[in-house]
Amino acid sequence: MNKPSNIQSASCADAPVxxxxxxxxVFCGLTGIxxxxxxxxxxxxxxxxxxxxxxxxxxxxxxxIFAEPRFGTAILEEKDLAGMADAHQELDREVARLLSRRPxxxxxxxxxxxxxxxxxxxxxxxxxxxxxxxxPHVRVLNYSGSGIETTFTQGEDACLASMVPGLPKTDAxxxxxxxxxxxxxxxxxxxxxxxxxxxxIRVLPAARADGAPGVGDNTVYAxxxxxxxxxxxxxxxxxxxxxxxxxxxxxEGTTAWLKAIADEFGVDEATFDRxxxxxxxxxxxxxxxxxxxxxxxxxxxxxxSQLEIPLARFLTRECGMEAIEVxxxxxxxxxxxxxxxxxxxxxxxxxxxxxxxxLDRARAARPDLTVCGLGLANPLEAEGLTTKWxxxxxxxPVHFYEQAGDLAGLFSRPVRRxxxxxx
Amino acid sequence: MKLTVWTYEGPPHVGAMRVATGMKGLHYVxxxxxxxxxxxxxxxxxxxxxxxPPVTYTTFQARDLGADTAYLFKDACRQAYERFKPEALxxxxxxxxxxxxxxxxxxxxxxxxxxxxxALDLPSYSRKENFGTDETFYQLxxxxxxxxxxxxxxxANIIGPTGLGFRHRDDVEELTGLLSEMGVDVNxxxxxxxxxTDLTRLGAAHFNVLLYPEHAETAARYMEKELGQPFTxxxxxxxxxxxxxxxxxxxxxxxxxxxxxxxxxxxxWSKSVDSTYLTGKRVFVFGDATHVKASVRIARxxxxxxxxxxxxxxxEFARDIRALGKEIGVPALISxxxxxxxxxxxxxxxxxxxxxQMERHIGKRLGIPCxxxxxxxxxxxxxxxxSPQVGFEGANVIFDTWxxxxxxGLEEHLLAMFREDFEFHDExxxxxxxxxxxRPEERAHTGGQPPAPxxxxxxxxxxxxxxxxxxxxxAEKELKKIPFFVRGKAKRNTEKxxxxxxxxxxxxxxxxxxxxxxxx
Numbered sequence: 001m002n003k004p005s006n007i008q009s010a011s012c013a014d015a016p017v018x019x020x021x022x023x024x025x026v027f028c029g030l031t032g033i034x035x036x037x038x039x040x041x042x043x044x045x046x047x048x049x050x051x052x053x054x055x056x057x058x059x060x061x062x063x064x065i066f067a068e069p070r071f072g073t074a075i076l077e078e079k080d081l082a083g084m085a086d087a088h089q090e091l092d093r094e095v096a097r098l099l100s101r102r103p104x105x106x107x108x109x110x111x112x113x114x115x116x117x118x119x120x121x122x123x124x125x126x127x128x129x130x131x132x133x134x135x136p137h138v139r140v141l142n143y144s145g146s147g148i149e150t151t152f153t154q155g156e157d158a159c160l161a162s163m164v165p166g167l168p169k170t171d172a173x174x175x176x177x178x179x180x181x182x183x184x185x186x187x188x189x190x191x192x193x194x195x196x197x198x199x200x201i202r203v204l205p206a207a208r209a210d211g212a213p214g215v216g217d218n219t220v221y222a223x224x225x226x227x228x229x230x231x232x233x234x235x236x237x238x239x240x241x242x243x244x245x246x247x248x249x250x251x252e253g254t255t256a257w258l259k260a261i262a263d264e265f266g267v268d269e270a271t272f273d274r275x276x277x278x279x280x281x282x283x284x285x286x287x288x289x290x291x292x293x294x295x296x297x298x299x300x301x302x303x304x305s306q307l308e309i310p311l312a313r314f315l316t317r318e319c320g321m322e323a324i325e326v327x328x329x330x331x332x333x334x335x336x337x338x339x340x341x342x343x344x345x346x347x348x349x350x351x352x353x354x355x356x357x358x359l360d361r362a363r364a365a366r367p368d369l370t371v372c373g374l375g376l377a378n379p380l381e382a383e384g385l386t387t388k389w390x391x392x393x394x395x396x397p398v399h400f401y402e403q404a405g406d407l408a409g410l411f412s413r414p415v416r417r418x419x420x421x422x423x
Numbered sequence: 424m425k426l427t428v429w430t431y432e433g434p435p436h437v438g439a440m441r442v443a444t445g446m447k448g449l450h451y452v453x454x455x456x457x458x459x460x461x462x463x464x465x466x467x468x469x470x471x472x473x474x475x476p477p478v479t480y481t482t483f484q485a486r487d488l489g490a491d492t493a494y495l496f497k498d499a500c501r502q503a504y505e506r507f508k509p510e511a512l513x514x515x516x517x518x519x520x521x522x523x524x525x526x527x528x529x530x531x532x533x534x535x536x537x538x539x540x541x542a543l544d545l546p547s548y549s550r551k552e553n554f555g556t557d558e559t560f561y562q563l564x565x566x567x568x569x570x571x572x573x574x575x576x577x578x579a580n581i582i583g584p585t586g587l588g589f590r591h592r593d594d595v596e597e598l599t600g601l602l603s604e605m606g607v608d609v610n611x612x613x614x615x616x617x618x619x620t621d622l623t624r625l626g627a628a629h630f631n632v633l634l635y636p637e638h639a640e641t642a643a644r645y646m647e648k649e650l651g652q653p654f655t656x657x658x659x660x661x662x663x664x665x666x667x668x669x670x671x672x673x674x675x676x677x678x679x680x681x682x683x684x685x686x687x688x689x690x691x692w693s694k695s696v697d698s699t700y701l702t703g704k705r706v707f708v709f710g711d712a713t714h715v716k717a718s719v720r721i722a723r724x725x726x727x728x729x730x731x732x733x734x735x736x737x738x739e740f741a742r743d744i745r746a747l748g749k750e751i752g753v754p755a756l757i758s759x760x761x762x763x764x765x766x767x768x769x770x771x772x773x774x775x776x777x778x779x780q781m782e783r784h785i786g787k788r789l790g791i792p793c794x795x796x797x798x799x800x801x802x803x804x805x806x807x808x809x810s811p812q813v814g815f816e817g818a819n820v821i822f823d824t825w826x827x828x829x830x831x832g833l834e835e836h837l838l839a840m841f842r843e844d845f846e847f848h849d850e851x852x853x854x855x856x857x858x859x860x861x862r863p864e865e866r867a868h869t870g871g872q873p874p875a876p877x878x879x880x881x882x883x884x885x886x887x888x889x890x891x892x893x894x895x896x897x898a899e900k901e902l903k904k905i906p907f908f909v910r911g912k913a914k915r916n917t918e919k920x921x922x923x924x925x926x927x928x929x930x931x932x933x934x935x936x937x938x939x940x941x942x943x
Binding site for chain 2 (some may be wrong): 059087
């Protein structure tokens with residue numbers, strides 16, 4: 001009643017960030033390979049690492065789901081470390097063997113890991129050498145997905161960023177959509193934008209190497225994911241112009257994202273409304289049905305995929321939830337500010353992690369829904385909390401209008417399940 | 424450097440985690456980068472554990488490497504002790520921390536913690552998960568178990584079961600019951616369920632039951648030498664192995680090894696006429712050495728199968744498995760290379776695979792039924808129901824598990840008789856398995872999209888030799904009438920027969936001549 005009104009109107013963008021530096025319960029960037037290798041159909045991801053890296057990939061991917069991987073691990077052995085074998089020679093041999101077995105591969109990513117970074121194995125030099133050796137058939141790139149440098153979805157960022165310097169130059173005014181989304185979602189986005197008369201539209205990453213987009217001073221790009229900070233920087237370096245907007249989750253996010261692009265391309269209001277009116281209405285309806293179980297409930301985000309901030313914005317503004325804490329592995333203010341600005345101040349915004357302390361906070365707050373990684377979900381369920389495992393948000397089509405209801409459904413299912421179970 | 428697609432075993436520190444997570448009151452401080460925490464999900468998701476593994480990771484990052492990672496480790500140790508108040512700590516490094524050489528053991532020792540701190544030295548670049556379990560348990564036993572007075576009644580320790588083990592939970596229960604029927608009490612089960620304090624009481628048992636040599640053989644040998652406890656050599660998986668195990672326990676304790684077998688149904692199930700169709704089924708057995716050894720024996724003696732291939736992925740037991748291969752006249756494959764295993768299975772073209780979840784995938788690709796007998800595990804290997812592998816109930820469970828993937832006796836004949844039936848045709852698969860989705864390559868071809876490139880080719884069996892051998896139209900038509908689960912073998916045999924006879928063309932007659940030639 002007697003709260004000063006200026007505090008009420010403040011958004012999360014002005015809120016202090018709780019910075020933590022303790023034990024982090026997160027995946028490393030190698031995990032991104034699991035979806036990247038499905039998206040880029042003539043690419044192979046060769047991790048140069050340890051048995052742990054190989055084990056992580058198959059555990060996170062679920063060895064039982066993907067039987068035909070376009071990824072593998074070149075496992076470093078004692079003799080590679082002791083200098084008895086020249087690691088570069090060994091790598092050349094393994095790459096040659098791999099490429100002869102897989103003639104369909106056009107792009108090979110050498111992916112750095114914690115051990116390869118620590119022993120300072122120069123994968124960039126290796127990539128240059130191997131590109132020369134296998135030109136023109138295969139292009140060899142490199143990036144690091146190591147846990148000491150990248151967290152979970154940051155691996156995709158590192159991968160896309162590694163591709164940007166090699167993209168052909170173009171002076172054409174083109175819209176570039178950046179981020180590896182499921183084809184169905186990508187097609188929807190392109191469909192909506194084309195219907196407004198925007199084009200040509202290109203996508204990074206392309207499904208195949210020969211479809212790689214060009215980039216130059218007249219390129220404008222919009223990020224599809226909030227974790228693409230390095231890719232963003234690389235694109236700017238090539239002269240491309242960024243369109244900043246909230247990320248396209250939910251009806252509101254999708255509309256704001258499309259509107260920012262429409263404005264850049266001078267699309268008039270009438271056209272924008274004509275194209276978006278029907279899917280907007282559908283999205284609102286779908287969300288309101290799926291979000292019924294969520295209204296008035298509280299949510300707590302553990303840091304995981306970097307999607308936490310835009311998703312918290314969606315849950316609080318479109319599903320009627322109250323956020324208690326929104327944790328992200330790291331916060332790239334330049335990218336998530338538009339989402340933070342839409343969220344009224346209130347929740348704790350935290351960056352980094354000290355998992356035991358954060359668990360203490362979650363236990364004390366007893367949120368109605370806790371969004372967390374696979375390592376924490378069952379233990380928290382056993383303590384009586386309802387959880388949503390965050391990795392599903394990365395593996396499921398959740399962007400744009402037609403998936404907005406599904407997105408709300410991912411959060412409401414555990415809540416509804418808790419309500420119907422009587423055992 | 425070795426290219427790996429899938430791995431049978433994780434790194435050795437995951438083995439240490441399996442010991443720590445199986446136990447109570449023990450905490451593991453692991454010097455490891457962020458990302459190595461993925462290992463928690465093995466326990467919380469695959470095994471559905473309702474608590475976090477008792478592991479504190481230092482999760483150092485690149486920016487820490489320039490500064491003091493040793494300080495990070497000591498901090499993590501102190502905090503872990505204060506928060507969890509364990510009875511003992513184990514400390515060690517994962518693959519990356521091994522490279523930065525902070526010496527977790529030495530660091531922890533200087534901290535003066537009021538509980539035993541056991542340092543683990545697990546070489547990540549040369550050893551694997553099973554070494555990790557065995558070595559960690561051995562180090563714990565060496566640090567905590569001491570000679571002591573034996574219990575008045577005959578008692579045994581059950582050693583080997585860990586977290587994330589293949590049916591370890593139920594095996595322990597079954598074995599405890601068996602021992603109890605013989606009049607032997609269980610002193611300590613370890614690592615699974617034991618506290619560090621329990622380990623100090625290991626010496627009170629009269630002997631050890633070495634349930635899984637992969638995880639506890641080094642400890643068993645240590646206790647034999649230092650505590651004077653003999654250990655059992657037979658792993659009681661299968662009817663005959665269980666009886667032999669009981670006889671062994673009888674010899675050690677002087678007790679009568681005769682126990683009530685009334686709940687053992689396997690022998691009659693195997694003898695009853697419905698099982699005739701199992702006779703001589705050609706099986707390929709692959710997994711960890713303990714389960715492979717047991718399964719080969721069950722397959723041959725208790726199911727009436729023919730073992731046409733065998734092998735294990737854990738090199739530590741290569742000698743045993745090679746010896747077993749020699750004994751039954753089948754060369755043993757010792758490999759942790761998934762593609763090599765797949766090749767061997769394809770070459771042997773068995774009618775069934777007894778393998779791990781990896782071989783289940785190989786089977787799916789090659790169209791060969793597979794029953795899972797060993798780790799590495801999957802969420803399906805942790806059933807809600809009681810389903811041991813050990814003892815008499817284990818024998819019953821194994822019988823059911825192994826015949827489930829097969830097309831059953833009469834159905835096999837019906838498929839052969841009515842192979843043109845639109846719904847009862849051979850691509851439909853065993854009728855007790857429910858619906859079958861169209862195969863992905865069919866979808867890809869009809870969906871307008873080019874088929875995705877694949878790492879592992881579709882059944883190569885159908886193409887084998889076709890560049891040199893020509894199938895005449897009538898022979899090809901006849902081949903299609905053979906049920907799918909034996910078609911690959913029929914084709915291979917015919918081609919082999921034709922090649923031996925120096926033929927380049929295969930007619931319908933060649934097909935039946937080959938059939939007669941290979942008739943058993």
